[in-house]
Amino acid sequence: MTTEGRETMTSAYPATKFAPAEVVREDLGNGAFTLRSPQLFDIKVKNLSALLDRWASEVPDRPYLMERSQDDDVWQGVSYGEAHAQVQSLAAFLLAQGLGPNKPLLILSANSVRHGVLMLAAMHVGIPVVPVSVPYSLHDQTLAKLRHIVSVTSPGMAYAADSQAFANAFDYLGGEGITLLSDDGALTYDAALQTPVSDAVAVEAAKVDHQTVGKILFTSGSTGMPKGVIVNQEMMLASQQALVQIWPFLEVEPPVIVDWLPWNHTFGGNFNFNQILWNGGTFYIDDGKPVPGEIEKTMRNIRDVSPTLYFNVPKGFDMMLPVMREDAALRKAFFERLQLIFFSGAGLPDHLWEGLEELGVAERGEKVPFVSAWGATEAMLITCVHFPVPSADVIGLPTPGYELKFLPNGGKLEMRVRGPHVTPGYMNNAEKTAEAFDEDGFYLTGDAGRLVDQGDLSKGIYFDGRTSENFKLMTGTWVAVGNLRVALLDALKPIVSDAVIAGHNRNDIGALLFLNADECKSLAGRVDDLAGYASDPAVRAFIEERLSAYNAGQTGSATRVKRVLVQTDAPSVEKNEITDKGYINQRLALELRDGAVSELYEGSERVIASVKVHA
Structure with a gap:
């Protein structure tokens, strides 16, 4: 489909209200310039725990984190009130085990209700969380990347739901003197939940502010060992504050999502997880993923839970589209309450965009917004779509609080970014930290972009590839x-x-x-x-x-x-x-x-x- 045709198709989105597409440009000379949002930006929330406090007080019985039961028969999990109580007990347990700002918590196993609550408990009292990619423990017998992560972070404890499945990793970690927590081992999650709430919890929680380290997220390590990105509370809060300023509908109706994206990545673990917490929504943990034999679980879960927002990578949409064309129940459940479809992680081919858009119109009689964003582990939600776009490679405009610099580089415009959403650096790696920023404090993303329309900045930015891939x-x-x-x-x-x-x-x-x-x-x-x-x-x-x-x-x-x-x-x-x-x-x-x-x-x-x- 041509660009002209696409603009006509997406001229209006009746179901979703976005903020106006506004941007301010400043020319720097020699072809360089900056873009920023004109919206005022102020984070009024002290930390993530303040959000859990709010929802536990206002809607204690609302489902928060849900997952399928072991027999796959029902959804089970915790309400906001239950999560709040468990966070207090688990925080007391972690402190009693000697964890703190310099003794993080490793989480080895996949997304789960217990994973989510334990993560919140650690951050509640200033203990950094280090969620580790599951394959590092299960698919690499040498544990090379896990060993590297341990050397960088010096964790005090590691959690995995199934100690037998993670026996190889647990043997290594135990040998390093790291305390092991699981659902079925010597020290269990259930026992940790019985810990009385101590005065130390309130004392340490009061210290957690914008500069407190919440997580250490590791990059993919495609060229050498992964780097540990310091993620502080301000980064996580800034991205969510920016999001509700451009997607104000999130504050009108609590979002409901069915999501598989792993929490050791910023997309799933920060953008999606924190979005639900910020807006008091419900997170149904999808036990599927976009690979043969697993995507069927995802589609089953969507049939059960009609999401209001849906996030996936292009591969997931590619596998779902042919089934959705034939499966009326799946199609109805997917589109019934949907306010937008969000993709990220890779470019989306036009045929997937067009196919999903056509199904949405046929099912609901109106277009469901198709949106994307651009960011990095080191810089969350740099740009985001909040207006109709002509094609999938439009990544939106800079979100509030960010300043985006474009610099000519080898025939392209390299993009650099500065703002409260950006990491202070890499854990125990001053050299890589110094290399990651320019003389003006802009983070070097390694990505290129170009304006959709030089005469109309509100049309957004095209993603123009990674300079390192080209x-x-x-x-x-x-x-x-x-x-x-x-x-x-x-x-x-x-x-x-x-x-x-x-x-x-x-x-x-x-x-x-x-x-x-x-x-x-x-x-x-x-x-x-x-x-x-x-x-x-x-x-x-x-x-x-x-x-x-x-x-x-x-x-x-x-x-x-x-x-x-x-x-x-x-x-x-x-x-x-x-x-x-x-x-x-x-x-x-x-x-x-x-x-x-x-x-x-x-x-x-x-x-x-x-x-x-x-x-």
Whole structure:
């Protein structure tokens, strides 16, 4: 669909009220400039605990954190009043165990009600929380990244729900003198809940202010070991204050979400988790995720709970869309109360946007807003969409409190940011902290952006790729990986679900393709595994035809994809090739699949070449 057509389709969103799209520009000279919101910005909340205090007082019986029971039959969890009481007891327990500002709490297991309450309890008394990516403990027998995290943070305690599942990690941590807490071990969560509330809880809680460290979140570590990002209370509060100023409808009706995004990432653990707490909503913890065999759980949960907001990564929408077209109950539950659809983590191909928008109009007779945002672990919610946008690569405008600097860099505009939402630095890593900021205190995001319309700033900002992902061909031509990936997925829809772009220091662009098994089944007319579909004549013919048609419309080597190689497996979660949020780590995938990249350029018979490439 053209940009002009998309603007017409999204000209009004009857169900949702957004703040006006306003921005102030200041030119710095030499092509550099800053953008900021004109809205006044003031955080009136002292810490996250103040929010829990409020809702426990005003709506003590409202469901807060919910999850499926062990037999999968019912939803169970805690109300705001119950969560408040448990936080007090758990905080007393953690203090009695000797934890404090310099003795953080590690959380190894996945999202759960107990994970959430324990996290709040630690932060209530100034104990930093270190949520760790689950694969670091379960899928790496060497525990290399977990060992690194321990060396950086010096934790006093580690929690995992199932001590047997995390036995390898627990053996290591116990050997380091770290106290082990679980649901089934020697020291149990249930026993911790029985701790009498001590005077020390009130004393330590009174000290927690904007500069208190709440969490240490680790980056993905795609190039070396992950860095520990210091997340203080001000960062978490600032992002939520900014959000309600541009999405004021959040304060009118308490949000209800069904969400799987992992809490060791800022998207799930800060943007989503804290959004529910800020607005007194209900968080249904989704036990699914966007991978085969797990996405079915997500769709079952949506059928049970009609969300008012829905957050996912593009891969999740890709897997849900074909099912939603056929499943009336899922479609009704998804759209019935929905105020907006939010995507992040990777670029969203147009066919997914258009498909979901069409289903929403058919189901409700009106458009449901499709929005996104841009941020980083180090800088939360830098920009956000709060106005109709023409395409999925528009990331909105700077949120209140932020100052966004654009600086010419290699033909692009590098984006840097300053404000209360930005980290003070990396844990025990002064060198990396110094490298992360410029002389004016702006954080170097490593991302590029450009204005949608130079004459109308209210149209927002296009995301223009990561400067670190982009590469040059042998000719010196720059390739914008993020934009190209989305365009290629649109061309090969719906058979291909993801792609890794290759071609650094080569004559032309190639790509490694990952298949959508459900769509391949329909095309091939049979059930098979990914390896079978990769060699299926109908699948290969479809890809060749679509690839050639795509290339026929390209006029330069920066966007033409001359060759592709279909992968016979899915991206590896264990190797962090696909992140916890469900999107491809381009740089790491190229490293892990260097043999496939070599095959791509060596004329293997498995390679599919475009037959209509310009000279």
